[in-house]
Amino acid sequence: MTTDEIRRRFLEFFQSKGHTLVPPDTLVPGGDSSLLFTGAGMNQFKDEFYGRGGRSLKRAATCQKCIRTGDIERVGHTASHHTFFEMLGNFSFGDYFKHEAILWAWQFMREQMEVPAENMVVSIYEDDEDAAGIWGDSIGIAGEKIYRYGEGENFWPANVRSEGPDGPCGPCTEIFYDRGPGAGCGSSACEPSCECERFVEVWNLVFQEYDRREGGELEPLPMKNIDTGMGLERMARVMQNVPTNFDIDAFAPLIDRIAEITGQLYRHNTAPAPMIRRIADHARAVFFCIADGVIPSNEERGYVVRRLLRRAVRDGVQLGTEGEFLTELIEPVVAAFGDNYPELKESREHIRTVVGQEEKAFQRTVRRGSAVLSEHIANLKRQKSTLLRGKEVFDLYQTYGFPVEMTESILHEHNMSADVQGFLGELERHQKRSKASSVFDEDVFARGPLSQLQQHHQPTEFTGYRTLESEGEVVGIIAGSELQDSAEEGSKVQLVLDRTPAYGESGGQKGDSGVIESLEGDRWRFIFDAVQREKGFFLHNGRVEEGRVRTGKRAVCRVDKQRRRATARAHSATHLLHYALRKVLGEHAGQSGSSVGPDRLRFDFSNPADLSAGQLRAVEDIVNDRVLADLPVSATRMSRSEAQEIGAMALFGEKYDDVVRVISIGDLSMELCGGTHCERSGEIGLFKIISETSVAGGIRRIEALTGLESLSRLREREDLIDRLCDELGTQQENLPSRVEELQKHIRNTEKELEKAREDAVRRMASGGGLMEEAEEVEGIRAVFKELEGGHKALRSAADVLRKNNTMLVCLLAARQEDGKVALVAAASEDLVERGLSASEIAVAAARVLGGGGGGRDDLAQAGGADPSQLPGAFEAARECIRQSLRPNT
Numbered sequence: 001m002t003t004d005e006i007r008r009r010f011l012e013f014f015q016s017k018g019h020t021l022v023p024p025d026t027l028v029p030g031g032d033s034s035l036l037f038t039g040a041g042m043n044q045f046k047d048e049f050y051g052r053g054g055r056s057l058k059r060a061a062t063c064q065k066c067i068r069t070g071d072i073e074r075v076g077h078t079a080s081h082h083t084f085f086e087m088l089g090n091f092s093f094g095d096y097f098k099h100e101a102i103l104w105a106w107q108f109m110r111e112q113m114e115v116p117a118e119n120m121v122v123s124i125y126e127d128d129e130d131a132a133g134i135w136g137d138s139i140g141i142a143g144e145k146i147y148r149y150g151e152g153e154n155f156w157p158a159n160v161r162s163e164g165p166d167g168p169c170g171p172c173t174e175i176f177y178d179r180g181p182g183a184g185c186g187s188s189a190c191e192p193s194c195e196c197e198r199f200v201e202v203w204n205l206v207f208q209e210y211d212r213r214e215g216g217e218l219e220p221l222p223m224k225n226i227d228t229g230m231g232l233e234r235m236a237r238v239m240q241n242v243p244t245n246f247d248i249d250a251f252a253p254l255i256d257r258i259a260e261i262t263g264q265l266y267r268h269n270t271a272p273a274p275m276i277r278r279i280a281d282h283a284r285a286v287f288f289c290i291a292d293g294v295i296p297s298n299e300e301r302g303y304v305v306r307r308l309l310r311r312a313v314r315d316g317v318q319l320g321t322e323g324e325f326l327t328e329l330i331e332p333v334v335a336a337f338g339d340n341y342p343e344l345k346e347s348r349e350h351i352r353t354v355v356g357q358e359e360k361a362f363q364r365t366v367r368r369g370s371a372v373l374s375e376h377i378a379n380l381k382r383q384k385s386t387l388l389r390g391k392e393v394f395d396l397y398q399t400y401g402f403p404v405e406m407t408e409s410i411l412h413e414h415n416m417s418a419d420v421q422g423f424l425g426e427l428e429r430h431q432k433r434s435k436a437s438s439v440f441d442e443d444v445f446a447r448g449p450l451s452q453l454q455q456h457h458q459p460t461e462f463t464g465y466r467t468l469e470s471e472g473e474v475v476g477i478i479a480g481s482e483l484q485d486s487a488e489e490g491s492k493v494q495l496v497l498d499r500t501p502a503y504g505e506s507g508g509q510k511g512d513s514g515v516i517e518s519l520e521g522d523r524w525r526f527i528f529d530a531v532q533r534e535k536g537f538f539l540h541n542g543r544v545e546e547g548r549v550r551t552g553k554r555a556v557c558r559v560d561k562q563r564r565r566a567t568a569r570a571h572s573a574t575h576l577l578h579y580a581l582r583k584v585l586g587e588h589a590g591q592s593g594s595s596v597g598p599d600r601l602r603f604d605f606s607n608p609a610d611l612s613a614g615q616l617r618a619v620e621d622i623v624n625d626r627v628l629a630d631l632p633v634s635a636t637r638m639s640r641s642e643a644q645e646i647g648a649m650a651l652f653g654e655k656y657d658d659v660v661r662v663i664s665i666g667d668l669s670m671e672l673c674g675g676t677h678c679e680r681s682g683e684i685g686l687f688k689i690i691s692e693t694s695v696a697g698g699i700r701r702i703e704a705l706t707g708l709e710s711l712s713r714l715r716e717r718e719d720l721i722d723r724l725c726d727e728l729g730t731q732q733e734n735l736p737s738r739v740e741e742l743q744k745h746i747r748n749t750e751k752e753l754e755k756a757r758e759d760a761v762r763r764m765a766s767g768g769g770l771m772e773e774a775e776e777v778e779g780i781r782a783v784f785k786e787l788e789g790g791h792k793a794l795r796s797a798a799d800v801l802r803k804n805n806t807m808l809v810c811l812l813a814a815r816q817e818d819g820k821v822a823l824v825a826a827a828s829e830d831l832v833e834r835g836l837s838a839s840e841i842a843v844a845a846a847r848v849l850g851g852g853g854g855g856r857d858d859l860a861q862a863g864g865a866d867p868s869q870l871p872g873a874f875e876a877a878r879e880c881i882r883q884s885l886r887p888n889t
Helices: 003-016 041-049 098-112 129-139 232-240 252-262 272-291 300-318 326-337 342-346 348-383 390-400 404-413 420-435 442-446 449-454 561-585 613-628 640-645 707-728 732-766 791-804 829-833 838-848 867-885
Strands: 059-067 084-093 120-125 146-149 167-178 199-212 218-231 469-479 482-484 492-497 514-518 525-534 537-546 554-559 591-596 601-606 633-639 659-665 669-672 688-696 699-705 775-777 780-787 808-815 821-827 852-855 859-864
Touching (some): 003 059, 003 098, 059 272, 084 098, 084 232, 120 129, 167 218, 252 272, 252 326, 300 404, 326 342, 342 348, 348 390, 348 404, 348 601, 348 688, 449 482, 561 601, 561 699, 561 707, 613 688, 640 659, 699 707, 780 867, 838 859
Antiparallel strands (some): 120 167, 199 218, 469 554, 514 554, 591 601, 775 780, 821 859
């Protein structure tokens, strides 16, 4: 039975049992800042489990794509572990409970999967007599096939009774497929808790029936829930009777392609097998993440993707690949999963671009990082040390993107090691600094006051599509991570209203600003400068300017009209910009992120290279042409399927409800969007691109201005040009020729100055001035002198010294205008014959200055970045001379 068939049968079976089939959530959990990735089917149903969902669901079934990296080191080495996997699940929210959950699970396994009863065993929580009775009496499983385990194995969350945390929890029961004694350790005492993989866990049924209180007390929940999870890959492994998850039909073409690329024969229990399996797993995970809008980076989700990609590349290199190879794995993944996850097909070229550039960048990273690490290794050898400090390891990681694992591997080749604990400390301090400026406390969203508000209030009603002023009631006041009944004058808090016209930041659009004032009782006034949307509530972030705010009081909220209109202009402009980019560059130029505010817009899109000046001008012209056409901008609500049918574009990483809002600009652009917009494109005003840069492999960023901001920009440029004309004494039309004239004059002056310096240095060398400062080193004369000029002047002086003298060596230095140092070393012919090398002297000195160089034995030049180390550079040169001239060295 194919993997696709198992998925289809599962969903159809539970649909026949009255379950609503819910589409999978994206890998980036929408509206849940407590999660980095979607790691289980139940994640998108958190509100339903708490009885707060707005979807009116009682029963649901899904096939959810998931990412978990907790067991990343086991991936490839075991038969079952993955970072990306599909989880089949059926859920009940206060509807059916244990009896139906167990009965239907058994029915599915026996009737749909046709698994023989004798090949299945189950586990239960040791004190769950209800589950034991259902399995034994209703299903008919023999007692010796029902295994009882403690809270570490059969309670969710694990060990919650003894260790916490407080909150909903419950026992669970698991279904295992018994592969038989020949597939395991061979022990007669082997059971599901054994690590030998004889027993394959295929289904976990969690019975959420308790509320853990402080002290470990379990109180029955008023609403009991069911949360189940079946690993699709594991079920396919059972149904296809193959030894590992990586041998199922969905993986086989990918494994074969990796074996072909690496030239390795894939056989179980051979050295290449774990690496081949790991490449397959990590590549699939990376492709799915990029399709959901997660781009490799050094922050949070992006770092996970980058780490997975680089681990796959390192495995490929170790298996003998040369050059980039991950892009060649995209097609097998799309072929296997594209029908069920169309986002893979739609973003195929985007994935290819991002992965290709990231892989190339990693090769450059390896080269740069290797050079820096080589310097560290050389220093450690000189110091007779074997431990690279955590600070240097972190610098390699942060500055050069050099993976810690690779640093450790290279150091190991030199019998050295890395201070990993020191690195982790540096990383933690860096992350704390990065998050220190966060406005909102994550606990507010994860389990704090918003969860309390959800128990008593409906989500905030947004009225801002039709008005910029509306009345409502203050239902919550949040200070830090606590709910308050009131806030006095001067307090910085977040106000939550039952209805508001203020837009909450989402979809790349910044939140509104404005004022909230009392309508009854004592007068108060609250000024807010940001609005954030979480768990359906709109949090107005600001300060009580006057009086005391109290919950339960009526108030009026007024949005700053100028800010809203400016933001709307920028947002509508991003839709036209998206349209224009696809017209100029092609359909691959899809949006991968945006930020829209009143002052400017930022738009990230897929493209393998930077845009030429002509392409940018063409994009700008298309947008302004459509602005001048004054096209109508309309918003229509429809089902998600209807939106897809009419060709409305959905964006990477966004989570959409069943009913969506489609923004249309004329007949040019249709996008799913919840933001605020102009009524007609003409309101956008002048659209002006101000920059185009790279933000990641295959991702470009355009920043642009609209409306009055464009006008301000043009006036700034006019003022700048006027000032330049005044300073240069010319008119605007003559400004280019005047600048060219001045540049030519400057070049001529610099040449004259350099020649004068060169002549002065040559006179000093010829006249004996430099020789007066010669010192004796190992019986020869040596000149170490800092002069003025560039490399040319130093070479001229060094040439005079080496040709006019015997038994002489020199190292001349000069500080440059860019803050760097120029070096030239020279040696007389007789010293070169004795084995002295000017090139070695220059390199030794430059290394101290943080630079490099080289040349001939009689004349060489170098440079460095740190002029403060010149005394040390001269001393390094002296030591190099001593080592060269001493006998037997």
